[in-house]
Amino acid sequence: MTCSTHRYSARPLHRLLAVFLASSAITIAATVAHAQHAGGTQLNVPAGSLTTALNRFAAQTKLQIVFDASVTAGVSTAGISGHLSTDTALSGLLAGTGITYRYSGASMVTLSKPGAASIAEADGETTLETIVIRSDRHYGEGKPNVSEIGKETIERAQASSIPELLKKTPGVSMGGGVRIQGQSISIRGFSRQSDTRILLDGAPKNFEKYDQGTIFVEPELLKRVEIEKGATSVRYGNGGFGGTVKMETKDAADMLKPSQSWGAWGKTAYQSANQEFLETGALYGRSDFGTPITYDGLLSLTWRKSDDMRIGGGEHYLYSDSELASGMVKGGAEFDGHEINASVMYGESNNWGPVAAIRGQLDFTQTDIDRYGYYEAARRRLAWRELKDLTSTFEYQYTGDSDLVNSRFMASYSSTGQRATRPGNTTASASVGGIENEATYSDLHLELENTSNFTLGGLGHKLNYGVQYNGHKREVTMFDIVNAAKPDYNFGYYAPWFMPEGTQDTASAFIRDTIEVTDALTVTPGLRFDWVRSEGVENDAPRYNNPAGLHDYSAVTHQGFTPAISVVWQATPDIRLFADWAYAMRAPNIDEIYSTQSAATSASGTSRDLDIERNNTINIGADFNFDDVFLSGDTLSARVALYNNRVTNPVTRRIGTANLSGMGAIGQVPWYWNTPSYYTRGIEMQFHYDTEKVFADLGMSWMTGTRNGAINNLRGSDTFINDLAPATMQAALGFKVPDRDLSFGWSATLVADQDQTPYNQDGRTYARPPGKGYAVHTLFLDWTPKDGFMKDTELHMALENVFDKEYEPYLSDGITAMPGRNLKVSLSRRF
Template sequence: MKSLLPTPSLSLLLPLLLAIPESFAASTPAELELPPVTVYGVRSISPGKTSISSAEIERQQALTVQQLLDNLPGVDLNGSFRPGGQSLNIWGFGDVEDIRVQLDGANKGFEKYRQGSIFIEPELIKRITVDKGAHSVRFGNGGFGGTVQIESKDAADLLQPGQRLGGLAKLAWHSNDGQRLGSASVFARAEDEAALPWQFLLAVTARDSGNQRRADGSEYEFSNTHARSVLAKLSLPIGEAKLTLSAIEGRSQAWSPFAAKRDEMPAPTAAEIAKYGEREAWLRKVLWRDQRDSSQTLQWQYAPAAQPLLDLQLRLTRSSSVQDDQRPDSISSDFAASLGKQSHASYRDQQFELSNTARFATGALGHELAAGLQVQRHQRDTLMLLHTRTQDASYNYGWLQPYYMPSGQQRSLAGWLEDEMRWGRFSLKPGLRYEQVRTEGQPNLAPRYNDPKAGHDYSAAWHSGWSQHLAASWRASAAASWFADAGRSWRAPVIDEMFEVQSAAASAPATSRGLRKERVTALRGGLKFQQADWLSDGDALAATFTAFRNLVHDNIHKRFGVMVEPGSVRPAQLPFYRNLPGYRSEGLEVEAHYEQRRYFMTASLAWMDGEHRGSIRDPWSAKNQPLIDIGAPKAVLVLGAKWPAHGLALGWQGKFVGAQTQVPDDEIVPYALPAAKGYAVHGLFAQWQGRGRWAGSRMQLSVDNLFNRSYQPYLAEAVYAPGRNLKLSFSQQI
């Protein structure tokens, strides 16, 4: 094994949106609809949202969901290129609790230190929608960066018109890491299409690969993949209602570094190799990781056509992400700061949601009134073994919860209401949400970290409050529409922030039950242009310009540097976390899609900026500090041609990322990322869809990093990206 501009103010947009000429009052409410425009079956855009369809998912042939989203404006992959070491950053929000992810409505998120956050097999996904910013009262308690909604495949997505039973087999290969992918699906639906038919889908996938390679040919140690996934989905008609049950299970096993978000592993020394042998010497640097991820959703929908006041939805979901780690038997060190000799981490979520949408009119004003009730429960269980402490009672004889990753549960109860009111070409949608959150820690098994004299208090704490949102849109012409969103939301401290502790001898040993809510004021607005037959008959253009600004107050962070305000008395039991003054993030995005019969184009551009009030180390500093999690300027351009009669499409993709130099000084701010250089990466792709007797055959060919460029994305924390990668897949449907 070898290692080798001036800041834009979005508040100026709102008066413009409210200045509506009276001449538009006679327009019909139907003219106000802003349906997404799909270009080449790849991507659709609507105000504030971008969706990726199954066509682009297949084209990219990505290893992870995070890689799929990395080409979107304002969205960046955060972490390494190991499959288990990736999370997301949206609009400068990079913490797991700031990006809400749902799979078929089930909450997903894994907050374990230095690990990835989403473990969903892309082969099982039909669509991903990203709604950037905290701009919906349907979701609460976090998600300041936005919401990522992932939908699994349905039988209807695979069955051909008139087909009742079918199957699909797919094989794929990647050159960089020798990856092999195999997947198979069977799907069926009812014979009678006159009524709402039942549908069934069963799909399984398997991925195996060696280590990825950087552009210089060196191996990216312990980046191999061994994963299995299965999806089962059933839709049943019950009178005028529809019941859908879906379940997704995934499992991976591999040797991995404790911190999957890292680059090169430190190679064993000559002395270690001589003592243990080369393989054992390498394995002493890592651990065996068994990871399991699952989601189950039951959804009931009742929307009788004759009853516009009824569109009832009931959804029950469960999800879990579990990691079990085991270090080699030859290890003698404790590794107390990295989860010991053995560790177990389990994150489980349950949710009940009931909602209804009523559609009606009051005079010339059309309404779409929606209301909902949500009950959620998050359970976190952790445990580790310090095998050199098995005789020490203060460490519970070696078995304890990691003091930096405590166990506990968080429950929330919420109700929300929003009314979309349409009048002519103008729409106004106010929304309101109330939520109550109860967070309780689990007392540590080790007396060392369960000491009331040190301020260790694991009892429950409550947070509650209102969230408000206002959205407005105005269709200025048949092709152009203005839109704006303004909202205020909040999040309660997560379990880690409230109950992480240190021993009594540390400088800040206590739990942080007194933390205030973290709050955000979110602004978003811009222009959407959408027109068919733009340059020629049969073509289409869809484009958006979006500006945003987020003002965060009382942000929560670990306490270090200047521990208390100068001149104040330092408490004897200082909490480990504190509220800081806050920060801002802002930016601009442009996204455009154009298509005609023979050609297509997608282009996007994103720029962001942000800074803390004071600094993370010294909240009382008069000097503001650049925001650590701001992505570098990024442009992505896709150009292609197609020959529909032959089922053939070819294209080129270029990603152009600017340098990021607005970073804090490492000597002043712990956890700061190093400045990064700009880079450009090119790729090619081709797709063939069979015709006639080959109608069920499909082939995808693509090349990533065509010129084998060596580069380090800023948010990858100085991790080198993989080198050139040829990807080939073939599928056959019957």
């Protein structure tokens, strides 16, 4: 009998595209055009400090204002009021101050003043801090469901992984444990990999290998992360019920010092809990070389290595060490309304670890130790895991003289592959991936869109419309040594029945129109259409490729519209109210459609008849921004957001004897099915207070959710859903020493007990047990000198888990504790 051992290689088109994206930046020229804000707006900015006035002005006009600290120091303004154009209002604010302005982008204004330090041509010994005032003030884009993590927060966090970086955001939790390859993200009670959309410079990152984490991007590459919680934007579709995580990588403009055309940056870091060392550096430049074309480029390399993690109380988790290397090449060019950017990012890690990366301490039986010796007994519980992660992007933008043409094209190719081997273990069963397994998940993504600005019927319109394509491919293989002699298992070479191979192609179109109903009220209706074609690959093992067991890997299509609407009302200059609604969809993924079991089991078949899931979701919220609240020059920002999700036709594995009774004959029941609806709802609150010498933050989140019946007994009573995060509060209090460019303070994570779980209801068999609350405290210090010998140097220090608390986050499934007392130190410098 012939033994098939086929493996799929990447499509030739994908390979050629990856090479093309890597070289595009140095072959095409581009630039960003800017626009004047000529339309009138109702403005009200009282007299007083110019810095405070500019804050109010930016919030009301949606401008971003950039200037050096010396420009507005000690300057006052008479204020402005009335229905004014942006130029007239800004000229009025600056009247008599000697300060001038220029547009440096479509929504960006740069201020300058003779005799003050210039942002573009500053003296290296006297340059003060550049200040950027954004229209959204402290929180994200001004939407109730958007949180932003900027460069300063990323540097201060000193995170080793993306889930670790995001976990302090209200409504966001980290799953897994201390092993980087076993971490995942949960947002607002949605914990499946397909419920959190991950984008890196617009490229989707889709890795859903069972118990192996979801995202492996190096945080050192990033300048900004935006978390759009919920699924209310038609810009993205087919999934992401929890939300969308959009990561932006650094570029030369973020790294260059004033007046520099090229530079270098280096950083070293250490953390004590796992003896982790980090070394990272970058070379970058930006110049027109005396031509009409402006070029920029950046090369970055990072190396991270750690030993086993020490958890609270002193225990070390065996085989939680790691070694990772990553790099990025990024370049672009600008010319006469055209801009092009391209990048390639690659990361790799190799290490021994548990077969399931999402797990806690390893336990070896004394019998195994006596029989094999300690190291061999350990190795029999481990896998040698090799991970390779590639992302390549290409983006072209054109902003012409016409308001109707603002076009963008983006193409990306991303691939995450993991190979795991268990040498010498002759008892490794197929349920744990056999003695050897390999999975590669790749995505080819294309986008073409345009934005047109016009006036129709007396109302201003910003019409954004486009088309998208995503080609997702899963290549999986395994060697099952236990069944290597059995023809029914193809002599051990086949794809695991719970990780089928296949492709999923998605073609989409969207349109959304931001309508200025009044100066204070905007309404944005939108509509999206997704067409999804999924096709499986026949299993090489006849046991899992048997038509008599309902094994059918042929193609199936799903489609649907997503309507949405967003309303924003600037009730007062300091209060803004929001509401977002959408009827989002998610098509079943490859695993859900084509996973199967043998015909001898009760639920054996593939699940080609699954319906799409729907989420009837709404967010409402408010932003508050007040100046001079307690002290002259202070600011208080607050955000309150409430959400409700109603998910119908959720796709679930068919588990529990109660769900199988009366379903049909053995071998005639699909493994996945659509189950009754469930809901999640919650509230998130954030507060930020800032003065010249003190700052404070407070974030709180609470959620609940119930499903009809239990996941393992649909006929039972209603139960909580399984992935609810407990009530959580994040607090921080800090102090600034402006004369020393120093800040320091305290922060804490306070988590309540979690008893909202089906564990004590009918769903006990497949539920997390109740979780205990905990409090974890951190001390931090940040030094960013602006002048003197140490100028352009940053020092960040933190002592996390000060009291060495041993604790297990609820979504870690009670299998892993978190790092104990941990000293983190990082030192970086720009040259």
